[in-house]
Each structure stands twice: as structure tokens, then as C-alpha cells.
Amino acid sequence: MDLSFSLEDLAFRDEVRSFLRDQLPAGLRQRMSEGRVISKSDLVEWQQTLNARGWATPSWPKAWGGPGWSPVQRHMFLDELHSAPAPEPLSFNVSMLGPVLIEYGSEEQKQRFLPRAANLDDWWAQGFSEPGAGSDLAALRTSAVRSGDDYVVNGQKIWQGMAQHADWMFTLVRTDPTAPKRQMGITFLLIDLRSPGISIRPIITMDGRHEVNEVFLDDVRVPVANRVGLENQGWTYAKFLLSNERTGIARLGMTKRLIARARACALQLAPAARDDILRHLAHIEAGVRVLEITQLRILAAQQPGVPDPRSSILKVKGVELRQAASEILLQAAGPQAYEMSYEGHDEAPMEAAANFLTLRAASIYGGASEVQKTILAKSVLGL
Amino acid sequence: MRAELTEEQTLLRETVARLLADTYPFEARRALLHSPDGWSRDLWSAMAELGLLSLAVPEEAGGLNAGGIELAIVAEALGAALSAEPVLPTAVSAVRMLAATGRMDTLEALTSGQSIVSVGTETWLEVAADGHLTAELVSVPWANTAERLLLFVQGPDGTALIAVDTDRPEITRRAHRTFDGLAAADVNIQALNMGTTDVLADGDAARQLHREARTLRELWLAAEAVGLMQVALDATVEHLKSRVQFGKPLGEFQALQHRCAEMLIALEQARSAAILAASVLDDPSAERDRAAASLVITESARIVGQAAVQLHGGIGVTDEHKVGWIFRRLTMIGLLLGDADEQARRLAQLGGIVDLD
Numbered sequence: 103m104d105l106s107f108s109l110e111d112l113a114f115r116d117e118v119r120s121f122l123r124d125q126l127p128a129g130l131r132q133r134m135s136e137g138r139v140i141s142k143s144d145l146v147e148w149q150q151t152l153n154a155r156g157w158a159t160p161s162w163p164k165a166w167g168g169p170g171w172s173p174v175q176r177h178m179f180l181d182e183l184h185s186a187p188a189p190e191p192l193s194f195n196v197s198m199l200g201p202v203l204i205e206y207g208s209e210e211q212k213q214r215f216l217p218r219a220a221n222l223d224d225w226w227a228q229g230f231s232e233p234g235a236g237s238d239l240a241a242l243r244t245s246a247v248r249s250g251d252d253y254v255v256n257g258q259k260i261w262q263g264m265a266q267h268a269d270w271m272f273t274l275v276r277t278d279p280t281a282p283k284r285q286m287g288i289t290f291l292l293i294d295l296r297s298p299g300i301s302i303r304p305i306i307t308m309d310g311r312h313e314v315n316e317v318f319l320d321d322v323r324v325p326v327a328n329r330v331g332l333e334n335q336g337w338t339y340a341k342f343l344l345s346n347e348r349t350g351i352a353r354l355g356m357t358k359r360l361i362a363r364a365r366a367c368a369l370q371l372a373p374a375a376r377d378d379i380l381r382h383l384a385h386i387e388a389g390v391r392v393l394e395i396t397q398l399r400i401l402a403a404q405q406p407g408v409p410d411p412r413s414s415i416l417k418v419k420g421v422e423l424r425q426a427a428s429e430i431l432l433q434a435a436g437p438q439a440y441e442m443s444y445e446g447h448d449e450a451p452m453e454a455a456a457n458f459l460t461l462r463a464a465s466i467y468g469g470a471s472e473v474q475k476t477i478l479a480k481s482v483l484g485l
Numbered sequence: 486m487r488a489e490l491t492e493e494q495t496l497l498r499e500t501v502a503r504l505l506a507d508t509y510p511f512e513a514r515r516a517l518l519h520s521p522d523g524w525s526r527d528l529w530s531a532m533a534e535l536g537l538l539s540l541a542v543p544e545e546a547g548g549l550n551a552g553g554i555e556l557a558i559v560a561e562a563l564g565a566a567l568s569a570e571p572v573l574p575t576a577v578s579a580v581r582m583l584a585a586t587g588r589m590d591t592l593e594a595l596t597s598g599q600s601i602v603s604v605g606t607e608t609w610l611e612v613a614a615d616g617h618l619t620a621e622l623v624s625v626p627w628a629n630t631a632e633r634l635l636l637f638v639q640g641p642d643g644t645a646l647i648a649v650d651t652d653r654p655e656i657t658r659r660a661h662r663t664f665d666g667l668a669a670a671d672v673n674i675q676a677l678n679m680g681t682t683d684v685l686a687d688g689d690a691a692r693q694l695h696r697e698a699r700t701l702r703e704l705w706l707a708a709e710a711v712g713l714m715q716v717a718l719d720a721t722v723e724h725l726k727s728r729v730q731f732g733k734p735l736g737e738f739q740a741l742q743h744r745c746a747e748m749l750i751a752l753e754q755a756r757s758a759a760i761l762a763a764s765v766l767d768d769p770s771a772e773r774d775r776a777a778a779s780l781v782i783t784e785s786a787r788i789v790g791q792a793a794v795q796l797h798g799g800i801g802v803t804d805e806h807k808v809g810w811i812f813r814r815l816t817m818i819g820l821l822l823g824d825a826d827e828q829a830r831r832l833a834q835l836g837g838i839v840d841l842d
Contacts, residue, residue: 103760388838
């Protein structure tokens with residue numbers, strides 16, 4: 103049992119830190135640490151800075167421009183980004199689409215899409231959920247019917263994060279409604295969002311923000327060349343994608359940022375109120391410190407390509423701590439946090455309320471906490 | 486970075502587990518409640534033979550010089566077997582203090598299993614101006630069978646760690662069992678003349694030993710709790726798989742599955758907490774990590790212990806089922822470590838852990 107980092111890893115961390123110190127724009131860093139909305143141009147520019155250094159695609163193999171990092175180094179890199187704080191490379195491009203194309207895409211698809219995804223020249227959206235298919239993703243109904251060299255796609259997708267910025271959407275569609283199992287009739291398509299028949303409508307969430315969207319597809323023609331892998335095999339690729347989505351999800355750096363903001367607020371309060379807040383924070387800090395160890399244990403035991411169901415612990419506990427920290431921040435900040443930045447209004451002095459409200463979704467997306475608990479009960483405990 | 490134990494550590498874990506499996510079935514453990522001592526002298530001798538009683542002794546004093554991980558391995562295995570033996574006060578705390586103060590003859594009596602020494606309390610006892618100590622110590626673990634007590638005292642002559650024989654006329658004991666089934670005694674000390682006691686250390690040296698004893702105890706109880714929690718979860722999962730109600734195993738009900746998942750999360754966090762405590766055992770500056778670890782242990786012990794009883798249903802509240810014993814010991818450990826709020830106050834007073842910018 104040895105959870106300490108090697109000298110090589112520590113040197114790597116220093117390299118990342120000094121890169122972030124030199125390259126992360128002060129304004130972006132400031133907005134990140136205040137939990138504010140980051141503009142598309144800031145995100146694109148930052149990802150291009152990372153890509154120029156060869157660091158935009160940590161999990162990709164070297165042949166496709168990945169940096170060739172070990173799992174520990176990938177973990178360290180993300181942790182440093184969260185602590186800086188700096189935006190992560192766009193997860194739709196880098197953590198979701200990229201690995202699927204590398205594993206299952208055609209040579210032509212790889213050549214065409216991977217370099218542009220890495221450099222955020224194309225912005226990808228995730229077209230999985232539907233009004234009738236959330237946690238039960240295999241219930242999806244958006245249909246794709248073959249017509250010559252195209253599929254004709256009809257249906258509705260929902261919860262597309264930042265699709266208002268997106269150029270493309272990787273999408274699960276039903277190609278065989280008569281398949282004996284629902285999972286066997288699903289195909290993975292790459293859809294150009296500028297195609298005729300697509301409309302994107304914003305969903306404003308209770309944090310006042312426009313992050314998620316609905317995407318309507320009405321007789322959208324998608325070339326067969328934009329199908330990933332085989333027809334009706336899309337479920338396999340989607341499962342592969344989701345297993346990548348679940349790694350590194352404790353996001354402790356973000357929680358630490360919330361804790362640091364809450365502590366700064368608490369120190370302005372009268373002693374009794376201050377001590378109450380600091381005691382509440384200590385509960386969360388202890389959880390964070392110990393979850394760091396849990397994360398390292400899972401990391402140290404990681405076998406290449408084998409998903410560890412225990413990573414559901416990181417998701418459930420990580421979100422619980424992040425939500426709790428945001429709640430205490432809201433409490434510690436007091437009335438100055440009551441104002442919120444609604445679209446078309448002035449930007450509020452602080453974003454504590456919006457951050458708290460935004461984070462309610464964290465235990466719902468990426469596998470709801472209840473889904474994670476079922477995974478733990480079945481895969482780890484054998485129930 | 487390596488998730489596995491070293492070969493030596495694995496061997497140690499297997500050795501302890503095998504010893505307990507062979508000599509310490511649950512029924513035997515349960516019968517100890519009604520034995521005069523409250524714990525097993527046979528198991529104690531076997532532990533001495535295997536060298537487990539000198540595990541915590543530094544190398545220069547002829548011991549095995551166990552580090553934090555090794556101590557945690559043994560504590561976890563003893564916890565999993567619901568051991569009732571005075572390993573912590575005698576073979577961990579006392580041997581360290583005796584070795585540090587050069588009491589080799591007494592040390593030898595302890596590590597060979599001949600003698601039992603209990604640490605009276607971690608509270609500093611007040612010596613009166615006339616140099617006499619009068620105190621009532623309530624429920625001191627294993628004090629019923631201890632031949633000597635180690636006490637931390639402070640008074641007109643400053644602070645000291647002293648050893649006193651329990652058969653002295655100034656000391657009377659009332660033996661009893663605590664709610665976790667373990668042996669203890671109330672110890673009444675009447676006008677004990679400090680000049681007649683054996684002073685092991687004083688001043689800064691005594692304070693240093695006090696800190697060390699506290700740190701060791703915190704780690705030991707953390708790891709013992711992890712062993713107990715693992716058994717609690719295993720037993721609960723087994724029960725849910727085999728118990729049929731409404732025509733199917735209870736384990737197929739999602740409400741119960743989720744409760745087990747919550748136990749698992751709490752257990753894995755507790756395991757990480759014990760690893761954290763073990764890794765900073767010798768680091769005096771790691772007080773905040775220790776507070777964080779103890780907070781998580783005490784919180785997890787509560788979650789896992791209470792859920793284990795609940796999910797066992799009626800059988801879980803009986804005296805004959807193991808889970809009730811696990812729950813009682815986990816509850817006791819929570820009380821000994823201090824509840825989560827107390828640990829949170831301690832951590833907050835140390836300035837918290839998260840430090841950005």
C-alpha cells in the first residue's frame with residue numbers, strides 16, 4: 103500500500119502548475135473561481151492553448167495526438183485544472199466522442215473529426231437523452247430510416263449541454279424498432295447541426311442560465327458515412343462512452359474552491375455564526391480529504407481498459423460534497439448572494455446562489471445517484 | 486503508487502486472520518462475556534508466541550517496529566473477529582511508552598504475555614498541592630485485569646507519566662462489562678502519594694508520550710472500526726441474499742440495495758480514513774488529517790452499524806446474533822473517538838484543511 107506520488111509524477115505536476123500560471127488568462131481564472139458563466143470564445147481559446155501544448159486530449163492515444171500520460175498523470179492534470187481553476191477541455195469532444203471514434207470510428211472519420219475536435223474547431227453536443235428516455239436510455243425513440251445513402255432522422259433530444267454553441271451532435275437513434283431487445287436496434291450517428299430540419303430551443307434552468315437545450319429533428323438527412331461502426335450496434339459504443347464519462351468524476355478541486363469561497367465569507371461574520379459555518383465546512387473538508395484517498399486507491403488499482411464499478415462511489419460522494427459545499431457557501435455569503443444574474447439583467451455581484459442551484463443537477467446527470475447506488479449494489483456487492 | 490499490501494504486510498494480515506479463525510469462533514468470543522477476566526488468556530498467549538504483542542515495540546528495544554499500516558492491519562483483523570483482548574492499551578500504547586522510557590524489564594513482561602498494563606485515561610489527572618492524587622476513573626477499559634496502570638498527572642511538580650500497581654491499598658477497583666461486552670473497571674484512587682509512584686517521564690517528555698498515545702489510539706480504533714464495518718456489510722449482504730420475504734430474496738428490493746450501497750460508500754470512506762491516519766502516524770504536523778480521519782470513521786461507524794442492525798430485521802437486535810455485537814462495538818468506538826461534530830470543531834479550530842491560493 104503506497105499512495106504517494108513518484109518523483110516523476112511530482113515533477114509532472116510542477117510542470118502543469120507552471121504552465122497554468124503562465125498561460126491561464128487572469129480574467130478567465132477570476133471568472134472560473136467566482137463560478138461565473140464562461141463564454142464560448144474563452145472556452146475555445148483556452149482549449150486551443152491546451153491543444154498547442156499537446157494537452158487538450160489527455161485520454162487519447164499518442165497516435166491521435168494524446169500526450170501519453172499514465173492514469174495518475176491524467177488524474178493530476180484534471181486536479182490541477184480544477185484547483186487553478188481552469189476549464190477542462192470540452193468533455194463532449196475529448197472524453198466522449200474522441201475515445202469512441204478512436205475505438206470504433208472509420209479511418210476517414212478519425213482523420214476528419216479528431217483533430218478538429220481536439221482543437222475545438224468543431225464543438226460537439228451529446229444527443230442521447232430524450233423526453234421519454236433519461237436514466238432508461240434504451241427507451242429512446244428518435245428514428246432513423248435508411249433512404250439511399252442517407253438516414254432520415256425524426257425525433258426529439260433533450261438536455262443538450264451548450265448545444266447553442268455546437269456544430270455537431272453525436273446521437274443515438276433507433277434504426278430497428280422490431281429488434282428483440284431494445285438495446286439491439288440502436289445506431290450511433292454524427293449529425294451536422296447546420297442540416298436542414300434541425301431546431302435548437304433553449305431550456306432555462308432554475309439558476310437563470312441557458313446551458314441546456316432541446317434539439318428537434320424533422321426529416322434530417324444524415325449521410326450513412328456519418329454512422330459510427332455498425333448499424334444497430336450503437337448501444338455498445340454508447341456504453342463504452344458512458345464508462346469513460348464516469349471516470350475522474352469526484353471533481354474535488356471544484357469542491358475545494360467552493361469551500362475556500364465559503365471560508366472567506368465566514369471569516370467576515372460575527373464569531374458565533376462564523377464558528378457554526380466553519381464547523382459545517384469541516385465536515386465537508388474531512389469528506390473531501392478522505393475521498394481524495396479513495397480516489398487514489400481506485401486509481402492505483404486501475405487496470406487499463408477495465409472500468410471499476412467502485413468509481414460510482416466517487417460520483418455519488420463527490421457530488422454530495424460539492425452540493426453541500428455550495429449550500430454552505432450560499433448560507434455564509436448572506437444577502438449579498440441573493441441577487442442572481444438572469445439573462446438580460448446585470449451580472450450579479452456573486453454567483454453563490456446560481457452555483458448552488460446549478461449543482462442540483464449534478465446528482466441527476468452522468469448517471470443519477472440512485473442509478474449509481476444500484477450499480478454499486480449489483481456490481482460490487484452482488485445483490 | 487500501489488494499491489496492494491507488500492508481501493510482508495499480506496503475510497501479517499493472513500497470520501492474524503488465521504490465528505483468530507482457528508482459536509476464536511464467535512461463540513467462544515460471546516462466552517467470554519461471562520468469564521471472570523472478560524477476555525481470552527489462551528488467545529493472548531498465542532498472540533505473544535506469534536510476536537504480535539511486540540509488534541509496536543521499536544527495533545532498538547527488540548521489537549518489530551510496526552509502522553502505521555502494519556498496526557492498522559492487525560487492528561482491522563482483530564476488529565473483524567470482535568477481539569475482546571487488551572491489545573490496544575497493553576501491546577500498543579503501554580509497550581511504546583515503556584520502550585521510550587527504557588523500562589525493559591516491565592516491557593519484557595508485557596510482550597511475553599505475562600503481564601497486563603492499562604492506560605488509565607487520556608485526561609490529565611490533577612495532583613493536589615500536598616502531592617497526593619485522589620481520582621475516580623470511570624469505565625477504564627481492561628482495568629479489571631491490569632496489574633499496573635499508566636496515568637498522566639499534572640500538579641505542583643508539573644506534568645508526569647506515572648505507573649502504579651493496582652494492588653496498592655490506595656486503589657480499589659469495581660469490575661464490570663461495558664455495553665460492547667468488553668471488560669472494564671471503575672478505578673478509585675485515594676490519596677496516592679506521588680513520591681511513592683514510578684515516574685516514567687515528566688515535563689515535555691510526558692506531554693510527548695501523551696500525544697503519541699492519543700495518536701496511536703486514534704489510528705487503532707479507526708482500523709478496528711474498519712474491520713467491524715466490513716464484517717457488518719458482508720453479513721448484511723449475505724442476509725439479504727438468503728432471507729426470502731414476499732416470495733423473493735430481500736436483496737432484490739431496491740430500497741434495501743440502496744441502503745447497502747450507502748453502507749459500502751461509508752465503509753470505503755472509512756477505509757481511506759484509516760489509511761490516511763496510518764500514513765501520518767509519525768507526522769506530528771498532521772493533526773488536521775487525524776481529525777478528518779476520525780470524523781469520517783465515527784460518521785461511517787454510525788451509518789454502517791445502524792444500517793446493519795436495521796437490515797437484519799428482528800434477528801439483528803438479539804444478543805445471539807453477531808451483528809448486534811458489531812453494532813455495539815462500533816457505537817463504543819464512536820463514543821471513544823468523539824462524535825462527528827466534536828471532530829468537526831477540532832478540525833475547524835485547526836483552521837480546516839482546504840487551502841487554496
